[in-house]
Amino acid sequence: MAPLSKNKIKYIHSLEQKKIRKEERVFLAEGPKLVGDLLEYFPCRFLAATSLWLQSHPNIYAGEIAEVSQEELSRASLLKTPQQVLAILEQPQYTLTPDIARHSLCLLDDVQDPGNMGTIIRLADWFGIEDIICSQNTVDVYNPKTVQATMGGIARVRVHYTSLPDFIRSQGKEIPVFGTFLDGQNMYEQPLAANGLIVMGNEGNGIGKEVEALINRKLYIPNYPQGQETSESLNVAIATAVICAEFRRQAAWK
Numbered sequence: 001m002a003p004l005s006k007n008k009i010k011y012i013h014s015l016e017q018k019k020i021r022k023e024e025r026v027f028l029a030e031g032p033k034l035v036g037d038l039l040e041y042f043p044c045r046f047l048a049a050t051s052l053w054l055q056s057h058p059n060i061y062a063g064e065i066a067e068v069s070q071e072e073l074s075r076a077s078l079l080k081t082p083q084q085v086l087a088i089l090e091q092p093q094y095t096l097t098p099d100i101a102r103h104s105l106c107l108l109d110d111v112q113d114p115g116n117m118g119t120i121i122r123l124a125d126w127f128g129i130e131d132i133i134c135s136q137n138t139v140d141v142y143n144p145k146t147v148q149a150t151m152g153g154i155a156r157v158r159v160h161y162t163s164l165p166d167f168i169r170s171q172g173k174e175i176p177v178f179g180t181f182l183d184g185q186n187m188y189e190q191p192l193a194a195n196g197l198i199v200m201g202n203e204g205n206g207i208g209k210e211v212e213a214l215i216n217r218k219l220y221i222p223n224y225p226q227g228q229e230t231s232e233s234l235n236v237a238i239a240t241a242v243i244c245a246e247f248r249r250q251a252a253w254k
Contacts, residue, residue: 004048004076008046008048008066008076012028012076012078012086013076013078015027015028015088016078018143021140021142025091026089026090026091027089027091027142027144028087028088029087029089029147029148030079030082030083030085030086030087030144031079031083031084031085031086031148032083032085033151033152034147034148034151034152035047035085035087037152038152038154038155039060039087039089041155042089042090042092042155043089043090044060044087044088044089044090045062045063045064045089045090046062046064046065046087046088047060047062047064047065047066047086047087047088048065048066048068048072048076048085048086049065049066049067049073049084049085049086050067050070050073051067052084053084053085062087073085073086078144079148091142092158094158094159094160096160096162096167100131100133100160101171101195101197105124105127105129105196105198105247106120106124106129106131106132106133106197106198106200106240106244107132107133107134107164107167107168107197107198107199108120108132108133108134108138108200109138109164109199109200109207109208109211110135110137110201110202110205110208111134111200111202111203112138112139113203113236114143114144114145114146115145115146115149115237116235116236117139117143117146117149118145118146118147118149118151118154119150119240120200120237120240121146121149121153121154121157122149122150122151123153123237123244124157124244125150125157126153127244127245127247128248129244130156130158131157131159131160132157132159132160133162133164133167134160134161134164135161135162135163135164135208135211136162136163138161141154141159164199164211165210165211165214168197168214169214171197173216175195175197176193176195176196176197176217177196177197177199177214177215177216178192178197178198178199178215178217178218178243179199179200179211179215179217180218180219180220180221180239180243181206181219181220182220183220184218184219184220185217185218185219185220186222187220187221187222187243187246188246190217192246192247192250192251194247194250196217196247198240198244198247199211199215200236200239200240200243201236202236203235203236221234221239
């Protein structure tokens with residue numbers, strides 16, 4: 001096993017940068033639960049772990065393995081509280097096919113917060129959504145904060161980046177396209193299609209005008225009791241959870 005050099009620590013820290021992750025086609029994951037889940041799905045180029053973790057995982061394969069002390073791990077880690085192991089994994093290469101909308105619900109229009117992105121991927125995993133299609137300005141799925149927030153969902157949910165207007169147009173007019181708006185219809189009073197597309201918008205600006213023009217089913221998540229003064233809006237990840245739950249509930253009764 002190789003020692004954890006200063007250059008390796010510098011390289012690990014460089015993976016905070018999207019440019020480096022893209023050039024190297026890798027991403028960073030930390031913690032025993034997350035790393036343990038992802039090692040089953042992605043080739044591992046480098047792994048640094050404490051002796052205790054390595055002893056409990058004798059059959060782990062990685063291109064390079066470093067046994068480290070807790071202090072060394074702390075110097076390498078991007079987390080405030082490092083947890084036994086970190087891994088540099090290879091990014092998968094997915095293909096965006098025309099028929100993907102048959103088993104996809106979620107489109108993200110310029111979502112910027114890494115935590116929101118990771119939580120949405122985790123939700124997609126829970127609700128059986130296999131693909132998420134993102135605008136090209138949406139936060140990078142391999143941002144370390146996003147990866148941590150997915151809680152392993154990144155292993156089972158494929159994330160694609162493309163022009164959302166072009167993608168929506170390619171699906172034809174028969175595919176319902178949903179979005180949430182303050183002037184939309186109460187989502188609990190509307191029939192929701194199992195094969196529809198749900199667009200979730202930017203945290204501050206909502207859904208962009210070009211994408212909004214292609215939405216043919218505007219929904220509204222009502223507050224309770226209706227008419228009572230509440231917060232202006234829901235966090236985008238929470239709104240995604242509410243909508244996906246209702247879509248899946250209706251599908252279960254059909």
